[in-house]
Amino acid sequence: MPALYSPEWVDAFNEAVADLDAAAVETGASLSADRGSFRVDQLLRGAPDGELRVTLVVEDGRLHLEVAAPGEPSGVDRADVTVSLDYSDAAAMSRGELDPADALVDGRIRVRGDLAVLVAAQALLVAASERLGGLQAETP
16 A cells, blocks of 8 residues: 555545535535635654645536645645644544544644635545545555
């Protein structure tokens, strides 16, 4: 199984959600989420190859991931919300071993920006979870 956010993992994620109609998912919405496009940046410390910036992009009713090292241009002017956390915590959340709300309360996650967008993104990831089954469960 490829490592979380490796090129192979991102390709598998994007392939799994390619035909998911994000516009049909009830997200609980904010103005940013309601317009049908938003970006959520995850800044990950301690990844195997150093720090990473992973962007969940929602546009035109579709979602996909983009990955760049911090400081690399990613075509993003700004994210609607930015989440900072350790890579190990991101992997544990991907496997379902760490509840995001608990990690937030414990200070393991820092959030800046539109929290309603984060809620909308979480709703999309929950909707996509059936498609991601093995990819998430087997993430090292």
